[in-house]
Amino acid sequence: MRGKCLFGPVWSRRLGSSLGINLTPYKTCDLDCVYCECGVTTVLTVRRKEYISPEEVIENLARYRESLRFREAPPSYLTFAGFGEPTLNSGLGKIVRFIKEHFPQSRLALITNGTLFGYYPELFAEVEGVDLLIPSLDAGLETTFEGINRPHPSLDFGRYVQGLIRLREHFRGEIWLEVFIVEGLNDTEQEIEALKEKINRISPHRVHINSVDRNPAEDWVRAPSWERLQQIAQVLKGEVIVSSPACVLSPSHP
Ligand code: SF4
Incomplete structure (x- = not known):
């Protein structure tokens, strides 16, 4: 999959059928999350540039639109996601405009860590055509953010959180905030209370609680118990999106 800018469509529990659009080379991000399922960040940067040229992405999308696969079953979502942070690509706005014009039957989602909205105000205009934003916030306290x-x-x-608050004020689509919980790092009472305060200020449309499902970047990363995740979801007024243990054990689970 490395080097390709489109992948799927894959089935997503939240989005249905979703065509993934990758905008960065492996693995370019401004964070290096201990739980990242793509592995450890090899290019840690805050610099925006055309890591993958928008022309290349648009050419691939145009080819996909002509394919039999698309014509027979257009995906419910086109989703910016992949091997790094999509908002690092400075061609994002151009690609969003192309998709809105040429894929009217699908919704457009952006999965982002959300950190750069506090730094690059032009991002607000670039994501205007996106229907659903899924930013992350895993910490209520700065030390936890660093850990x-x-x-x-x-x-x-502080600037990161402020960026998410401004995003909620400006963005006209839906915002589903994702909180990834790691046992021993951000599952304490103090941390959850601090997270709750930040989430209240951001006021997203939904809060999704996630935890380790596949291979994390660091092998010591563990999920809290299912019961603890449910308690946290209750405090944060969110829902747990990671599969329950019973679900994982069920042979009918895809
Ligand atoms: S989980 Fe997302 S934000 Fe974190 S390192 Fe991986 S790609 Fe970057």
Whole structure:
């Protein structure tokens, strides 16, 4: 899959059939989350540029639109996701405009760590055509942010949260905030209370609680118990999106 800018469509529990669009080379991000399923960040940067040219992405999308696969079953979502942070690609706005014009039958989602909205105000205009934004916030306290997300040294936690608050004020589509919980790092009472305060200020449309499902970047990363995840979801007024143990054990689970 490395080097390709489109993948799928894959089935997503939240989005249905979703064509993934990758905008960065492996693995370019401004964070190095201990739980990242793509592995450890090899290019830790806050610099925006055309890591994969928008022309290349648009050419691939145009080819996909002509394919039999698309014509027979257009995906319910086109989703920016992949091997790094999509908002690092400065061609994002151009690609969003192309998709809105040429894929009217599908919704457009952006899965992002959300950190750069506090740094690059032009991003607000670039994501205007997106229907659903899924940003992350895993910490209520700066020290926890550093421990779990291992940010680029120039990133400031307060500015990151402020960016998410402004995003909620400006963005006209839906925002589903994702909170990834790691046992021993951000599952304490103190941390969850601090997270709750930040989430209340951001006021997303939904809160999704996630935890380790596949291979994390660091093999010591563990999920809290299912019961603890449910308790946290209750405090944060969210829902757990990771599969329950019973579900994972069920032979009918895909
Ligand atoms: S922000 Fe996403 S891509 Fe970047 S390290 Fe964290 S989980 Fe991985």
